[in-house]
Amino acid sequence: MAKVLLIADHDGENLNPTTPKAVACAADFSPEALDVAVFVSGDNGVADQAAKLDGVSRVLRIDNPANEHCLAAMLAPQIVKMAADYTHVLVAGSTFGKDLMARVAALLGVLQVSDIMKVESDYVFQRPIYAGNAITTVEAPSDQVLCGTVRAASYQAAGEGNSASVEDISVDAELPDHTRFVSVETHKSDRPDLQTAPRVVSGGRGVGSGENFDIIYKLADKINAGVGASRAAVDAGYVPNDMQVGQTGKIIAPELYIAVGISGAIQHWAGIKDAGTIVAINKDEEAPIFEVADLGLVADLFDAVPELEQKLG
Amino acid sequence: MKLMVSVKRVVDYNVRIQVKPDGSGVVTDGVKMSMNPFDEIAMEEALRIKEAGNAEEIIAVTIGEQKAQEQLRTALAMGADRAIHVEVDEDIQPLTAARVLKALADKEQPGMVLLGKQAIDDDQGQTGQMLAALWDRPQATFASKVDLDGQKAKVTREVDAGLETIEVDLPAVVTTDLRLNEPRYVKLPDIMKAKKKPIDTTSLADLGVEAAPGLKVTNTAPPPERQGGKKVESVDELVSELKNRGLI
Incomplete structure (x- = not known):
């Protein structure tokens, strides 16, 4: 036992x-x-x-x-x-x-x-x-x-x-003095935590810029979702690294995952495998993400995402 | 001070791995092998520390089969001064790797040991911490910034909550995360020069290291397949699908 x-x-x-x-x-x-x-x-x-x-x-x-x-x-x-x-x-x-x-x-x-x-x-x-x-x-x-x-x-x-x-209880152990805490810089956000949110909206390279990520945030806020990003979006400097979803970022399992402008490289897929329902919005109908998404919409994200935001809620 | 960098030979990160049909493992024959990308970052960081005048010598270490010398040659081409190959024929456990690195640390007395936060093959992420424990020295894992200050180092770590900074006394173990740096490309003249640099070969027995009892892998399987679902034609259809499924 x-x-x-x-x-x-x-x-x-x-x-x-x-x-x-x-x-x-x-x-x-x-x-x-x-x-x-x-x-x-x-x-x-x-x-x-x-x-x-x-x-x-x-x-x-x-x-x-x-x-x-x-x-x-x-x-x-x-x-x-x-x-x-x-x-x-x-x-x-x-x-x-x-x-x-x-x-x-x-x-x-x-x-x-x-x-x-x-x-x-x-x-x-x-x-x-x-x-x-x-x-x-x-x-x-x-x-x-x-x-x-x-x-x-x-x-x-x-x-x-x-x-x-x-x-x-007290534990009698000899503790070292070679390691000292200096500071922690937490990323304060009013949005649900990416790692545990039941809903997550992520943007990829297709979003095109940091400013354009606004439409991702707006959609996320409408459905009370956490916000993530692909490694490509992080590497392009659109968003900070702690938003990265994938093999080298966070591995998440929300009930609903909406991938916007994300092609769906293996590296990203590794982070979302366990999601309940995966929605993909991408204008490239050949994007690998559609092979695994439960619901796929081939559309220009700059049209579809604001429309989706408006029609939800 | 000396820096020791541990590098591991792994299946290249661009390879889509195949599970053997009999469940005995992952196909590695005829597959492109490379230095573990996180170890490459560790190697780059060591070079930057040396170039900033804070270290005199970089020793690259690998534990693995004969062919793992290819990865040591890469490390030497990047700029390591010499290399140590601990030759083993079989996969070893992180605890055994940590014992090997501890034996080498005792011998070489480095001021810092750098290695990747994990290897991208078995994803165990243990060796650095285990080395620090056996060596009775500090560990600074998932490093995204390393600042040396005499006999101390300030290391910023990528943790779930954000960025944590700790100060450690040297010698210490640093495991590297993705954001720490971008490793340099190796140029042809460096590859030629690397051929002349020394690689010492040793073994667990030479180092007096006993292999730790291992995890027995009894089966390897592909992950459950996920089938793509349907395409919707419009945002309206997407909204009604989401509503039907009770997701919105």
């Missing part, structure tokens, strides 16, 4: 939306215990949010000034101490989780399974390689702690009907 320790990803106030998805993955082990570790500096309500997630047995709050910025170098030695009581240590495959878990695994001297997309048994998983262009089934040794990151796009968030206990 699995005993799972899941490390919460949060920004000091809110759980990252990938964490409830990782909880759903952890619940697939049918674990006898599923504990969520919340590393914080000062109580900020994050532990209570984690306690609501279905499937969670206990929330362990580790309150320490050293945990303020959740640096991997600080957290990893603490997790190593905690890991002795568990068979599995998991985290969502966010940038936080990816940075952290491999450090933990190496300190424990064990391997890591990255991007778990399906749990077949406690030690058998599916994970993507080549940006999702192939899916492997992997078997990990069962005689050591299993460290893993969860591919959040493969899971629905756990429900919030639970009220698990929150316990404060």
Whole structure:
């Protein structure tokens, strides 16, 4: 029977939306215990949010000034101490989780399974390689702690009907002083978060300029969607890189994805494979995106997008 | 100081990969191979650090089959001073790669080890962090900016929330993200010059490294096919389709 320790990803106030998805993955082990570790500096309500997630047995709050910025170098030695009581240590495959878990695994001297997309048994998983262009089934040794990151796009968030206990614990680990937080520059936006929005509108090179992206934003705002972009649009300098959807950007799984002026290179496709319904608007009827879109409209985007915006809502 | 850059031989990023029908893996025979693009960025960053006068020597390292020397030659042509080939016949785990790099770091004492944030073949994204852990040194992953300041480095990292800057003491491990730089093109005279630069060959046994127990890949399959759907003729038809499907 699995005993799972899941490390919460949060920004000091809110759980990252990938964490409830990782909880759903952890619940697939049918674990006898599923504990969520919340590393914080000062109580900020994050532990209570984690306690609501279905499937969670206990929330362990580790309150320490050293945990303020959740640096991997600080957290990893603490997790190593905690890991002795568990068979599995998991985290969502966010940038936080990816940075952290491999450090933990190496300190424990064990391997890591990255991007778990399906749990077949406690030690058998599916994970993507080549940006999702192939899916492997992997078997990990069962005689050591299993460290893993969860591919959040493969899971629905756990429900919030639970009220698990929150316990404060202290972990006695030697922490390094070689890594120091300096600053974080967050991209403030009133729009839904690209990574988790149920609807996303993306623009590609066909949009033609940064100014022209206005029509993408307007359509997105009309349907309360997040906004993304293809790598070509990012490389052309129309929009910042954090909007990039694709193999080298964000991998997303919205219910509705509207691709505007995007040809549909493999690189982009890798980021939207798991979307519910894909709509493509492109004036080139040969564009590869139409081979995979559920609904395709061959049209000039500068006519079609404003018209669509007007007729929706 | 010395810089060490780890590069991996992978299927070129432009290749549309094919899964073998028997599920035993991905076709690599007769397929164009290249340096992992993220490692190319790491190599470029090392060159810029050296060109700015902050490093004296760049050592390129690869762990792989005999042919992986092609990627070392590319690194040497870009401007690495010498190269180390750790020859292995089989794919190795990130933990084993990290042990190898740790053994080399102990030997070479670099001020910084740079490598890609992930390799685009197995997408595991672990080696840099594992090396930092085994070496008991800082890690600055997903770097989009590296500023050296004596025995410290300020590194800006591409994280989900935006850009995070951390300061690390050297030596440190830096894993590189896409925005860090644009790697230079290698010119023909550089390729000729690279042929004269030394490549040392070594092995896990020479380095005293034990291979870590691995993940057993039992099957490799293509992803579920997604069929293209219908074309609509007008925005009106698109709107009614979206409404019918309950999406709007």
